Amino acid sequence: MTDLTGKTALVTGSVQGIGLAMAKAFAKAGARVALHGLADAKMAQDALNEALDAGAPDARFFHADMRDVSAIEQMMDDMADWGGADILVNNAGIQKTVPLAEADQETWDAILDVNLSGAFHTMRLAMPLMAERGFGRVINIASVHGLVASKYKAPYVASKFGLVGMSRVAALEYADAGSRASGGVTVNCICPGWTETAIIEPQIQERAAAHGGDREAGIAELLAEKQPSRRTSDPAEVGALALWLCAREAHNVTGTSIPIDGGWTAQ
Structure with a gap:
């Protein structure tokens, strides 16, 4: 089992679903966990309790609107004060299905800003x-829509294709x-169906x-x-892959986009 004792993981969008499942996987492996989301006090505390119950030696919650650069910078400053992130998972994301001709600037800007x-x-x-x-480990949750397109999701698909491309650039810049x-320092995308x-x-x-x-x-x-x-x-299955990517043995797995999609992108 991957041992993350002494490591700190920041998972954005982690009050529920895939984000929380990954945070719990890291916690079970011994990592300190930084949770994040736009959540009320109860939802934030419930997520913290789940991380602590899973085994995290410490857990903190960060409220930061991912559309607000200053809020992100403050969160990362606070993370640095806490020792910095050894593992960064960008999971926060929003989606709206709408025909291209009906998508407005507000929808485009919000999805691109967050995702x-x-x-x-x-x-x-x-x-x-x-x-x-x-x-260091950066794991970006890119969706199958970072690899293939679907109708009525132009802003979402654009954001996820962009995330895959940006991840490859970062993987190259930090490969050595x-x-x-x-x-080592690796950057990979997980692409759930x-x-x-x-x-x-x-x-x-x-x-x-x-x-x-x-x-x-x-x-x-x-x-x-x-x-x-x-x-x-199941979100826990995504968490299991994310945990494996954090292992020392995964030092040469970088710049990849790994589908968990039941064959969707194989067609």
Whole structure:
């Protein structure tokens, strides 16, 4: 099992779903965990409790709007005061399905700011310290829509393709930081397909409405259209991959985009 004792992980968008699952995986491996989100006090405390119960020796919560550069910079300053992030996971993301002709500037700006620009700012501020230490892991949650397109998701797909490209640039720039012994500095994307999270719920409900409100029928239709396995992924399965990417043995796994999509992008 990957041992993250003495490491600190920052996971954006981690009050629920994939983000919280990854935070708990890191906590179980012994890492201190920095959680993040736009959450009320109860939701934030519940997430902290889950991380601590999973084994984190310490956990903190950061409220930062990923559309606000100054808020991100303050969060990263606070992280530096806490010792800095050895592991950075950019998971915070928003989506809106809308035809290209109906997408407005507000929608475009919000999705690009959260999904792409937010990750840019956390990376530029976290990675120099990783290089100094000779160990660092950046894991960007890019979605299958960082690899293939779908209708009615132009801003979202643009943000995720951009995230994949930016991750490759960062992987190249930091490829020679550290060593095999120290673990090096790597940058990778995880690209989930249909996963049991809140972000896909509007699409499920839309499909369910066409089946008289039958939610299971809506899910089945989504899976049949895209995901050959006909199975959704559990967020914990994404957490398991993220944990493996943090192992020292993964020092030469960098610049990749790894799908967890039941064969979606293999078609």
